[in-house]
Amino acid sequence: MSSEPIVTTKHGDVRGRVSDAGVYTFKGIPYAAAPVGPNRFRPPQPPEPWPAPRDAAEYGPIAPQASVDGDGPLADLAPRSVVHGDDYLNLNVWTPGLDERLPVLVFIHGGSFTSGSGSIPGYDGTRFARDGVVLVTVNYRLGADGFLWFGDGIPNLGLLDQIAALTWVRDNISGFGGDPGNVTVFGESAGAMSVCSLLAMPAAEGLFHRVIAESGAGHSTISPATARLIGTRLAAVLGVEPTRAAIADVPMPQLIAAQTQLAQEITAKPKTKLWGEVARNLMPFEPIVDGDLLPAPPIERIAAGAGAQVDVLIGTNREEARLFLVPTGAAAKITGPVVHAAAARYGLPAFRGAGRYRANRPGATPGDLLSAIATDWYYWIPALRLAEAHPGTHVYEFAWRSPAFDHALGACHALELPFVFDNLDDPAFKPFVGENPPQQVADAMHKAWIDFATNGDPGWPAYTPQHRIAMRFDTESASTVDDRADERALWNGRR
Structure with a gap:
């Protein structure tokens, strides 16, 4: 086995590395030309072929984005891996072997469509490869470069980048030991919103066979x-x-x-x-329902049958909104009237809805109640709506509570990521997971993602309006049936 394996792609050979664990890695492979100069605000263009083997030992540049340097409350909870450069439409591959035909997982990172990258160390795919899956992470255009549109030209360039990356996977992944006929695209937060948009986009049809959406669904678009x-x-x-x-x-x-x-x-x-x-x-840059590339809001397209042949796994974290309310100190400043106003703004019956959430949480502060209501409005209910719209969808909830911020951070947004990737030992995740996170939760989630990518069955029954079964991942993971039915019912007809 060569320590510097070479794989041929459509645009040239790439030279990877083999780790001590026997995992092949190829990093910073361009899937499209640099989106600068004449390619700025254009759909992704093919990269220029390279005649000699291209070294793929290091991560490539990431999309331009604001820095998180400093002492802000979220700085330690938002790890970055910053490499500057124009050629940032690139991807990374981890594989256990080049002569296999293995399931492929393609990860779309989150970051509110304005930050993040596929090269954050916590997204390292070594343990997916160890367990028999080819893992691909990608970068795409963010912010104005990805989603600015005045009505002329081509919109949704960030989504088109993702489609270009998936096209690269279809055309090249067999050389890396992957099966182009068994591709699962998964994402978290904005990445989950992206994959649900891809599920609804005609231009993405046939490029993937399964979808996993973590903390994002088919409702986050703009006109x-x-x-x-x-x-x-x-x-x-x-x-x-x-x-x-x-x-x-x-x-x-x-x-x-x-x-x-x-x-x-x-x-x-x-x-x-x-x-x-x-x-x-509060996200200025999002997928745009332009009537062509994205013909209608994804939830409407999916309800009408778009992506019907694609297996779907979707879920949320139990206390998503605490990430945005606790580290900033906002949770401690919330008052009862604010909770009632937010409930009404989100479409709940203001007093009856807030009262039900309060009754179900004895001793909860107004900040706790706002977090619960906001979590359900923006994450949980949209996930259930998508599951209802797409027959055969599997649903999960991540409920393990972080010890961070004196245990106040809870089962917050993005906390599931180190468990999904089985990278609990990554130093960048320590502020999230603490010193001794439960390995059994990572074992359960990581396996479920692999099983789903392999055969479409994560290990529990699909969710239906008649049998609302979901898997709850916690120190003792188990399935639930119509969890919090009374609170779910409050949202009927909403979101």
């Missing part, structure tokens, strides 16, 4: 009108005309700073007349 509101304000912040051409002339650091200012403005004054749908979820 063309909202996209124009966001783009126009971004241009005003920059002092340029509201066109892609004008924004393309702005230096990248200035554009990133303007995107950050825009997000702060939305958070400070979340008014629908100013920001459209973005006023509800």
